[in-house]
Amino acid sequence: MTKGYSRRKVVGWMGAGTALAIGGASVVWHGINTVPAVSQGWTPKFPGAEASGGGGRLALVRNGDPAAMVDAAMDALGGMGRFVSRGATVLVKPNIGWDRAPELAANTNPELVARVVELCLAAGAASVIVMDRPCNDPRRSYTNSGIQAAATAAGASVLHADDERIRTTNLAGEVLSQWGVYREMMDVDVRINLPVAKHHRLARVTLGMKNWMGCVSGRRGVMHQHINKAVVDLAAFFRPQLTILDAYRVLVANGPSGGDVADVRKIATLCAGADPVAVDTFGASLFQYGPDDISYLRMAEERGLGSRDLSSVGVTELDLSAAG
Amino acid sequence: MLQRIRRCVQAGSLLVFLVLLVLTRYGGTDELAWPVRLYLDLDPLILLGTLLAAHTVPAAFLASTAMLLLTLLLGRAFCGWLCPFGALNQLAGRWRGQSTAKGRNHSHGGRLQGTRYGILLMVLAAASLGFNALGIMDPISLTIRSLGLAIGPVLEWLVRSCFTALYNTAFEPLLAVSEPGYNLLKRTLLSFQQPAFRGAEIIGLIFLAILALNLWLPRFWCRHLCPLGALLSLGARMGSLRLGARVTCNNCGRCSTSCPAGANPHLAGAGGWRPADCFVCGNCTASCKQSLGFDWTWPRLLGGKVQGFDTGRRTILAGTGAGFMLAPLVRVTNLVQPAPPERIRPPGSRPEKDFLARCLRCGECMKVCLTNGLHPMGLQQGLEGLWTPVLVPVRGYCEFNCTLCGQICPTGAIRRLSLGQKQRTSIGTAHVDPMRCLPLALGRDCIVCEEHCPTSPKAIRTVQVRSFLPDGSSVTVHRPLVDPDLCIGCGICEAVCPVLDRPGIRVSSMGETRDPDNQCLLSGGGY
Numbered sequence: 001m002t003k004g005y006s007r008r009k010v011v012g013w014m015g016a017g018t019a020l021a022i023g024g025a026s027v028v029w030h031g032i033n034t035v036p037a038v039s040q041g042w043t044p045k046f047p048g049a050e051a052s053g054g055g056g057r058l059a060l061v062r063n064g065d066p067a068a069m070v071d072a073a074m075d076a077l078g079g080m081g082r083f084v085s086r087g088a089t090v091l092v093k094p095n096i097g098w099d100r101a102p103e104l105a106a107n108t109n110p111e112l113v114a115r116v117v118e119l120c121l122a123a124g125a126a127s128v129i130v131m132d133r134p135c136n137d138p139r140r141s142y143t144n145s146g147i148q149a150a151a152t153a154a155g156a157s158v159l160h161a162d163d164e165r166i167r168t169t170n171l172a173g174e175v176l177s178q179w180g181v182y183r184e185m186m187d188v189d190v191r192i193n194l195p196v197a198k199h200h201r202l203a204r205v206t207l208g209m210k211n212w213m214g215c216v217s218g219r220r221g222v223m224h225q226h227i228n229k230a231v232v233d234l235a236a237f238f239r240p241q242l243t244i245l246d247a248y249r250v251l252v253a254n255g256p257s258g259g260d261v262a263d264v265r266k267i268a269t270l271c272a273g274a275d276p277v278a279v280d281t282f283g284a285s286l287f288q289y290g291p292d293d294i295s296y297l298r299m300a301e302e303r304g305l306g307s308r309d310l311s312s313v314g315v316t317e318l319d320l321s322a323a324g
Numbered sequence: 325m326l327q328r329i330r331r332c333v334q335a336g337s338l339l340v341f342l343v344l345l346v347l348t349r350y351g352g353t354d355e356l357a358w359p360v361r362l363y364l365d366l367d368p369l370i371l372l373g374t375l376l377a378a379h380t381v382p383a384a385f386l387a388s389t390a391m392l393l394l395t396l397l398l399g400r401a402f403c404g405w406l407c408p409f410g411a412l413n414q415l416a417g418r419w420r421g422q423s424t425a426k427g428r429n430h431s432h433g434g435r436l437q438g439t440r441y442g443i444l445l446m447v448l449a450a451a452s453l454g455f456n457a458l459g460i461m462d463p464i465s466l467t468i469r470s471l472g473l474a475i476g477p478v479l480e481w482l483v484r485s486c487f488t489a490l491y492n493t494a495f496e497p498l499l500a501v502s503e504p505g506y507n508l509l510k511r512t513l514l515s516f517q518q519p520a521f522r523g524a525e526i527i528g529l530i531f532l533a534i535l536a537l538n539l540w541l542p543r544f545w546c547r548h549l550c551p552l553g554a555l556l557s558l559g560a561r562m563g564s565l566r567l568g569a570r571v572t573c574n575n576c577g578r579c580s581t582s583c584p585a586g587a588n589p590h591l592a593g594a595g596g597w598r599p600a601d602c603f604v605c606g607n608c609t610a611s612c613k614q615s616l617g618f619d620w621t622w623p624r625l626l627g628g629k630v631q632g633f634d635t636g637r638r639t640i641l642a643g644t645g646a647g648f649m650l651a652p653l654v655r656v657t658n659l660v661q662p663a664p665p666e667r668i669r670p671p672g673s674r675p676e677k678d679f680l681a682r683c684l685r686c687g688e689c690m691k692v693c694l695t696n697g698l699h700p701m702g703l704q705q706g707l708e709g710l711w712t713p714v715l716v717p718v719r720g721y722c723e724f725n726c727t728l729c730g731q732i733c734p735t736g737a738i739r740r741l742s743l744g745q746k747q748r749t750s751i752g753t754a755h756v757d758p759m760r761c762l763p764l765a766l767g768r769d770c771i772v773c774e775e776h777c778p779t780s781p782k783a784i785r786t787v788q789v790r791s792f793l794p795d796g797s798s799v800t801v802h803r804p805l806v807d808p809d810l811c812i813g814c815g816i817c818e819a820v821c822p823v824l825d826r827p828g829i830r831v832s833s834m835g836e837t838r839d840p841d842n843q844c845l846l847s848g849g850g851y
Binding site: 031032099135136137138139140143144160163164165200201202219221222224225227254256257258259260263 | 516
């Protein structure tokens with residue numbers, strides 16, 4: 001052994017080194033396993049929240065392909081530029097709940113998603129995020145719905161919801177309080193809700209306001225215990241600037257997952273507007289439900305999220321087959 | 325020179341093996357895009373064992389006979405050059421300090437080193453009576469199972485935890501670097517979600533223990549225990565590759581110190597080199613300055629000097645006898661009927677007896693499962709069922725449109741089904757537990773199981789019934805009903821049930837298509 005390195009010294013250093021390593025590992029381990037419980041003081045960006053919650057006509061378009069119908073609807077509403085300002089970051093939230101092909105109408109139509117992304121980018125959006133938290137395997141659902149391919153080609157960044165990248169947030173609702181919310185869905189300037197109209201056993205129909213269930217993590221199944229209040233709580237928190245309801249193909253039975261083309265009706269309809277309650281009220285009418293038949297519509301109106309009275313809101317109707 | 329080339333090939337082979345293991349996952353298409361089970365297909369021990377146990381030859385394995393024939397030409401080059409477990413053992417052996425290596429006797433270990441023949445005979449004898457234990461001992465199957473189910477998830481968990489810890493600091497300059505790195509890893513090396521397998525710690529500990537044996541004697545597993553190595557030895561002892569020594573040998577002994585196989589290269593001049601043990605690694609020729617070199621002769625199939633077995637009659641008898649005892653011993657447990665209710669086999673699984681004869685316990689189906697729903701079975705079905713795949717619905721359900729497990733199964737224990745066949749194949753049946761189901765037990769509406777049920781029409785329907793709240797008042801709720809003719813036992817209802825630990829709807833194997841005896845209803849055709 002080299003001079004100056006006595007056995008005693010080496011053993012001492014090794015002991016000290018081991019102690020340091022164990023102590024350090026303990027500190028690092030603690031850090032790794034400590035997740036901030038609630039990010040207090042973290043407030044989501046809601047610059048456009050006041051744009052929602054009433055006001056603005058509905059655009060109702062029939063008998064076109066999904067892209068043509070949304071083009072016509074946005075023209076009627078004054079253009080996408082009214083909702084998406086230059087340089088804005090945009091969340092487009094389709095329903096990608098299920099590992100089902102577009103023909104089965106369990107997810108939002110992929111052509112519609114792609115066209116909305118293109119319109120946002122044309123209006124000058126800095127970036128468009130398309131994401132959902134599916135019920136089936138997310139990769140399969142994104143692929144089989146056709147939305148991943150269509151939205152990516154249109155220029156959106158299609159992201160998967162990551163349960164390690166959530167902010168536990170107080171939704172401050174009647175039945176929903178602390179829930180994990182996906183960061184990417186919150187840190188945007190503009191939210192565009194892009195639901196598909198479907199049958200649902202408990203809520204009767206699933207439309208725009210229920211689509212926000214895809215923005216929270218955790219065991220969201222418990223929301224069904226007070227489904228109407230939960231839907232309104234979500235709608236009150238995630239206020240979109242624009243709701244575009246896809247009723248190109250409509251699932252009329254065995255919803256919300258479906259699985260049989262016999263349950264699908266192709267009615268080639270699209271409804272868009274800034275008022276989420278009005279859009280959903282129209283959507284319910286597609287299933288022969290009146291404004292009073294769906295509890296969450298009434299509760300949402302009472303909470304001031306919008307209006308169930310379509311005549312007072314005003315509807316611009318367009319029929320693309322008549323237009324030629 | 326030989327040694328350098330070998331090290332490159334060995335590292336490359338290990339890398340290919342690991343990459344294929346990482347790619348054993350859903351890749352965006354319904355069909356697996358990569359030959360992810362290549363190493364299993366090239367394994368002649370699996371061919372032989374499946375032949376004995378199930379009396380069938382999976383076509384992909386015919387290529388593995390080439391591996392056997394190659395031993396006549398190249399000896400056990402597979403062990404030294406290609407085997408991923410051999411490479412891992414070699415790496416583990418490097419952790420031994422040089423000082424201890426010098427003092428150790430590296431020459432042949434005598435009859436102890438012939439234990440591998442006993443193990444080979446044991447697994448083959450057991451296989452001939454229908455107990456497929458060879459997948460437990462086969463090095464490829466063992467490595468896939470251990471890395472895929474235990475070691476891999478641990479490494480992944482550490483990586484994810486570190487990145488999440490960085491994320492939780494919410495320190496933006498740091499996140500600007502760490503998050504893109506994390507996203508890159510998620511797109512490449514990491515799984516889609518953190519995998520976790522029930523009982524995998526035992527699998528991991530056994531794997532680490534085998535690697536730890538290298539600290540005592542390098543490549544202990546390969547020299548003493550490996551049944552695949554023993555099988556390859558049979559051809560290698562007659563092989564045409566011969567180590568020769570010229571008269572210039574000065575008996576320095578460096579060659580044998582460098583030999584990881586105990587093949588006695590220092591006796592090459594006297595004809596004492598042992599081709600059945602040699603890995604053809606080239607360490608000896610690299611260590612020798614003047615004398616050693618590999619030559620080629622004709623394979624000694626018909627005559628000529630052939631190395632004897634480094635084992636005795638007792639090992640042969642004990643190994644074979646143990647195998648013949650083992651099979652009925654583990655089978656007796658299974659004579660107790662009915663089957664454990666949690667034995668929900670993947671869709672396409674053959675009838676249980678045939679399934680057990682074929683299943684290697686390699687874990688490929690569990691690794692590839694989309695939802696992390698397939699887990700290695702514990703001892704619920706005795707030793708015979710150990711590490712065979714079962715669906716654990718509370719952990720993950722069987723995805724309706726997925727057929728990956730049937731595609732990947734190397735021995736056809738899980739048959740490859742078309743999507744249409746798979747969607748009509750029942751692996752069990754869901755039963756509502758009225759004591760736990762929220763609407764029935766607590767008067768709260770739910771229907772989450774009905775909502776998720778993937779069959780069309782839905783196997784779970786709801787009817788409105790009267791239920792009671794805890795205060796005694798009555799309410800109308802939606803009660804779920806299962807139609808056993810439509811239910812395929814996929815378990816998504818159990819997976820999403822808000823009642824977490826023991827859900828209000830649970831799947832058991834009852835009603836599975838593959839077993840006409842595991843039925844409780846009289847009606848013909850299925851359940």
